[in-house]
Amino acid sequence: MKTRRCLLSFLSILLLLPAVARAQLWSGIIDSKRAIDWSQAGLPGSTLPDTNWPICTTISPYSGTGATITSALAACNTAHPAGGVVVLGAGTFTLSSGISFPVNTVGHLALRGQGASSTTIVMTTTNACSIGGGGIICMQSNDGSFPQQGGSPHFVNVTSGYSKGSTQLILDSLNTATVGSILVLNQCNTGYTPTGLGAPCTGTPNDNGGFFHCEDHWSAPNVGCAVPSEGGTSSWRTKASEMEAAVITAINQGGCGATCVTLSKPVEQPDWASGTQAVVIHPLPYTGVENLTLDATGIGGTGVVGIMSAKTLHSWVSGVRTIYMPRVGVHFYSSFGSLVKDSYFFGTTPTAVDHAGIRLVGGANNLFQNNICHQVPCMFVGDAIPEQSDVYAYNFSPATGNGSNSNVVPAWLDHGAGNSFHLLEGNTMLGLQEDGDHGNHLAETDFRNFLFGWTSCANGSCGETGHAINGVNQTSIRLYYGARYDNIIGNVLGTPGFTTNYQSFDPFASATVYIWGAGQNGQPTDPLVGTTTMLWGNWDAVNSATRFNASEVPTAAPSYPNPVPSSQTLPPSFYLSSKPAWFGNIPWPAIGPDVTGGNVGQCAGAAGKFNGVAATSGAQCGGSGLNTAWDGHVNTNAAMKCYFDLGGLPDGTGPALSFNAGKCYGTSSSSSTGPAPAPPEHLVTTVN
Numbered sequence: 034m035k036t037r038r039c040l041l042s043f044l045s046i047l048l049l050l051p052a053v054a055r056a057q058l059w060s061g062i063i064d065s066k067r068a069i070d071w072s073q074a075g076l077p078g079s080t081l082p083d084t085n086w087p088i089c090t091t092i093s094p095y096s097g098t099g100a101t102i103t104s105a106l107a108a109c110n111t112a113h114p115a116g117g118v119v120v121l122g123a124g125t126f127t128l129s130s131g132i133s134f135p136v137n138t139v140g141h142l143a144l145r146g147q148g149a150s151s152t153t154i155v156m157t158t159t160n161a162c163s164i165g166g167g168g169i170i171c172m173q174s175n176d177g178s179f180p181q182q183g184g185s186p187h188f189v190n191v192t193s194g195y196s197k198g199s200t201q202l203i204l205d206s207l208n209t210a211t212v213g214s215i216l217v218l219n220q221c222n223t224g225y226t227p228t229g230l231g232a233p234c235t236g237t238p239n240d241n242g243g244f245f246h247c248e249d250h251w252s253a254p255n256v257g258c259a260v261p262s263e264g265g266t267s268s269w270r271t272k273a274s275e276m277e278a279a280v281i282t283a284i285n286q287g288g289c290g291a292t293c294v295t296l297s298k299p300v301e302q303p304d305w306a307s308g309t310q311a312v313v314i315h316p317l318p319y320t321g322v323e324n325l326t327l328d329a330t331g332i333g334g335t336g337v338v339g340i341m342s343a344k345t346l347h348s349w350v351s352g353v354r355t356i357y358m359p360r361v362g363v364h365f366y367s368s369f370g371s372l373v374k375d376s377y378f379f380g381t382t383p384t385a386v387d388h389a390g391i392r393l394v395g396g397a398n399n400l401f402q403n404n405i406c407h408q409v410p411c412m413f414v415g416d417a418i419p420e421q422s423d424v425y426a427y428n429f430s431p432a433t434g435n436g437s438n439s440n441v442v443p444a445w446l447d448h449g450a451g452n453s454f455h456l457l458e459g460n461t462m463l464g465l466q467e468d469g470d471h472g473n474h475l476a477e478t479d480f481r482n483f484l485f486g487w488t489s490c491a492n493g494s495c496g497e498t499g500h501a502i503n504g505v506n507q508t509s510i511r512l513y514y515g516a517r518y519d520n521i522i523g524n525v526l527g528t529p530g531f532t533t534n535y536q537s538f539d540p541f542a543s544a545t546v547y548i549w550g551a552g553q554n555g556q557p558t559d560p561l562v563g564t565t566t567m568l569w570g571n572w573d574a575v576n577s578a579t580r581f582n583a584s585e586v587p588t589a590a591p592s593y594p595n596p597v598p599s600s601q602t603l604p605p606s607f608y609l610s611s612k613p614a615w616f617g618n619i620p621w622p623a624i625g626p627d628v629t630g631g632n633v634g635q636c637a638g639a640a641g642k643f644n645g646v647a648a649t650s651g652a653q654c655g656g657s658g659l660n661t662a663w664d665g666h667v668n669t670n671a672a673m674k675c676y677f678d679l680g681g682l683p684d685g686t687g688p689a690l691s692f693n694a695g696k697c698y699g700t701s702s703s704s705s706t707g708p709a710p711a712p713p714e715h716l717v718t719t720v721n
Contacts, residue, residue, distance in 0.1 A: 058604045059478075062569065063520050066197065066303040066593040067476050071456045071608035073298045074424040075372045075400030076347050082319050083143040086116035094124030099132040099162070099169075106142060107135045116141040121325060123151040131162030134172045140318035140345075144170065146325030149354035149377065150693040153326040159334040159359070168341030168364065169327050174317035176344050179367060180269045180395050180418050187313040188231035188269075191218065194293075195305035202300075204292045208313055212281055215314040215346060215369050216294065217397075219268055220275040220305060222246045227308045233271035242561065243592035244304055246275045247515060248450035248472035251556045258515040259450065261554045263470040266417050266450050268395065269312050274451030274472055276419045277301050278314075278369050278397040280346065297370075298398070301422055301454060303593065316346035316369065324352040324694070329359060338364040338392075342371060351375055352694035361392040362409070367418075368396040375694035377405045378412075389414040390430075394449070397421040403615065403698065405672050406430040408685060412444045412462060417471065419451030424608055427459040429672035431685035432488030432646055441488055441506045442466075447474045447516070456607055457482055459624060461633075461647070461673050466511040469553065473515025476593075480522050480607050481625045483633070483667045484509040486546065486574075487528040489646050489684045507531070507543040509573075512566065514552045514559040518593060519566045523603045523625045525666045527574030529635065531645055535575045546573045565590040570603055572626050572666050579626035603627060615671055615698055623668040633669060635662035636683060648683040649674075671698055 059068050076082065089109035092102060102119065109117040121144065132154075134142060146152030154169060161167030178186040190205040195218070202216070210216065221227055223246045225236035238249035238257045247258035248265035249272075259265045268276050279296035286295045320342075327339040339355040342348045343366040350373045355362035362378035365371060378390035389411040391401060395418035405428070406412040412430045415423075430444045444462035447455075450472020457465065461483040467474045486509030509526040512519060526532075526546050533544045538558045540551035550562030568585035572578065583597045605612070605622040612621035622628060636643040638657030649669060651658040669677070675697040677683075679690040 058610065059607050061600065062522065062598045062603070063478070063567070064593060064595045067518055067520060067567070067595060068478060069301040069422055069454050070298065071422070071424050072610070074398045074422065074608065075370065075402075076349060081321065081323070081349060081351060082141075082347070083116060083118055083145070083321060086118050086141075086143065087113055088120055089113060089117045091120040091122055093122045094126050096127040098130040099128045100130065102132045102144070106132070106144065110135045110137070110139055110142050114139050114141060116319070118143045118145050121146045121152050123147040124153075126152075126154045127157060128154060128169075129157050130160045131156075131168060132170045133162040134317070134320050136173050136175045138174055138176070138315050138317055140320050142319075143321045143323060145323045148324050148693045148695060149326045149352055150691050152324065153328055155328045156332055156337070159332055159337050161337045162341070164341045164343045164366065167336055168338045169329065170322055170339070171341045172317060172320045172343070172345055172348055173341070174315060174344035176315040179344075180267070186231060186269055189311050189313060190230060191305075191309040191311050195300055195309050197300050197303045199300045200296050200298070201286070201289055202294050202296065202311075203290060204294060204311070207284070207292055209315070210281055210284075210294060210313045212283060213318065214281045215278055215316050216281055216296070217269065217276055217278045217312045217314060218302075218305065218309055219270060219273050219311060220246070220309050221270070221273045222248060222275070225272045227310065230310065231270060234273050236272070243590075244475060244518065245473060245515065246451065246475070248272065248274045251514065251552070254557065258469060258473045260470045260556065266471045268419050268451060270310070274419050275302065276397070276451060277421050280370070314344060314367065316344050317348070318346045319348070320345060321349035321351065322353060323350075326354040326356065327358070328356045330357045332359065334359045336360055338362070340364070341366070342368045344368070346370055349373070353377075354379070354692045356380060356689050361389045361414075363391045364394070365391070365396050365399060366394045369398055371396070371399045372402070373404060374400070374402045375404070375698055377407065377690065377692040378409050379689040380408045389446075392416055393420040393423065394418050395420065397423070399423045401425045402427055403672050404428045405676050405692070406444065407676070407681065407690065410442045411446050414446045415449055415452045415455075417449045419449060419453070420455075421452065422454045424456045424458070425460060426456070426608065427670045427672060428462065429460070429670060429676055430462040431676065431681065431683060432463060432485075443511065447477065453477065456480065458607055459622070459670055461485075461624070461667075461670055463488060464509045464511065467513060467516035467519075468511075469514040469516070469556070473517070476518045476520075477516075478520040478522070478607065479510070479524055481524060481603075481622055483525045483624050483663075485528045485647055486526060487531040487544070487645070489642060489644065506541055508545045508548055510546065511548040512550065512562050513540060513548070514550055514556050514562070516550070517561050517565045518590070520595075521566060521568050521571060523570045525572045525624055525626075525663055528645060529574045529577070529662050532574040535573065546575055567595050569598060570601060570626050572664065574663075577664065617671065619671060619674065620668050623670050624666065626666060628666045628668065631663065631665045631667040633663065633667040634659040636660075643683055646683045649677055653677060653683050
């Protein structure tokens, strides 16, 4: 027995080594303090975890409440706690209430339809399952503590081991922590100090002129950061917006101590210091929803979402289509290491709040891959409570607008204080924005995206609600006050013939590639946004050229400068070590300054509905023809190809598409981020 335990300990250590030791794909380009190991985002393994789980029951279509499906999920979880699947048959389920997974920490449960074009759940009322505003389907742990919303969080002090790259932390106590728990590190904002375990931080939000963690309203030069008219937000403690999370994989591994915990991945943030605390979360592990449509057309209201995932670990949404959700398609609330892939989000109601395809609040290390947002203003919103270290990759959204104020809105929106260390890779979408509404953001990386920064909706009445768009904010990248230390590398930016300004300091500039450090409501411009951000190898429509300029590398940035790379060669990916099978015959990489002969061009013809927008054939342009554009640096990603194969229009108008991930992508996209073995998450190391 002792021999087997020793062998288990050795294998645990061996499996952890790749996460610690392997060279990063961005090495030699980005300084190590400004980037992390993004290959660890999403689910462990190369397939969805329920591939070989037994099917508990198959439910035929019916009309009624969601209770029948909820009961079947509970029975399956009891009969097969190590993993079970409830299947929904082909046809339409017309429901007057939501569906709830068992609220526990057992998990290992999936709800699977026959395909998004075959199995449909039609919601007829706003009587949703209850988490936050409610959802048609809810997955939630019975750990009842949420940041800012009560409960009794389990706080611990982190006394040592918090340096970047460390995989073991020493705590002052375990306080309910076990193998499989999530540990969420938390630190007071710049200028603040802790007053006790879990207690609010006290101090003054004085800008340190560098890596500045802040959520207070800007009130004077170098004091505060948030838009004065907006509210600041906190995470688990007041005035503590810095966070990151990892799974506890072992306790006292190698005899490191009774309160020593081993983490599933190395510490990522570069500036943890004395006074760091952490919250212990007991998540709902391994729950997923697959291969079905959720239709909320006409139910009204503003709160209901398609799928709500709260306090989950390694939950997933795959092959799902949502139609006219009153709020968002998928809402992750304090969810970690989860996955949304191969899914399609269509439309939101005109009165929707924070309307988006996917909304993230207070989680980390999630992966969003191969998704389509159609007539949804934002693909992704990181909102309110800090969201950290997510990967947003190979998603597609055609041109869109905002029906509430007629301004063009970005497809990816960093909106909450403390959001940091995300990777955006290979996406095709209008643009991205890091606003200063609730606080600042740090060290985001944008790699090989096609951000066209212009929408034909400026020419007339189109978009998700049929409102005319006034053309404000036609920009590829907007970094507002406090958005510092970003890495913008190998992207294709702007639209030829429409994007005419390289940069601006006006918060509402249009026809512009970059907005730098713009303040709002009395805020000044933040010069550190421009001087700490790294630009390398980006092609833009203003210069019609790729810029590898040493002057645009922040070699003199305070805190974490970046040396000029010694080479102009860029890797295909910052998180995938090789071409994934789901890329099919699409060139690898698909987008970037080193790509030639790309298949994405620009609709020709007179000014009008399609003129100037991206497409792959003249037929998509209403017969007006297709011009070569972007110097051939852009191919479709798999999601964009899917959209056009299904008959999607290049300006983003048109009805919901008949989407089925299996038919659209062929080989479904991997649930994992790479071939490296994932660290074990539920092994107990016993020391003898």
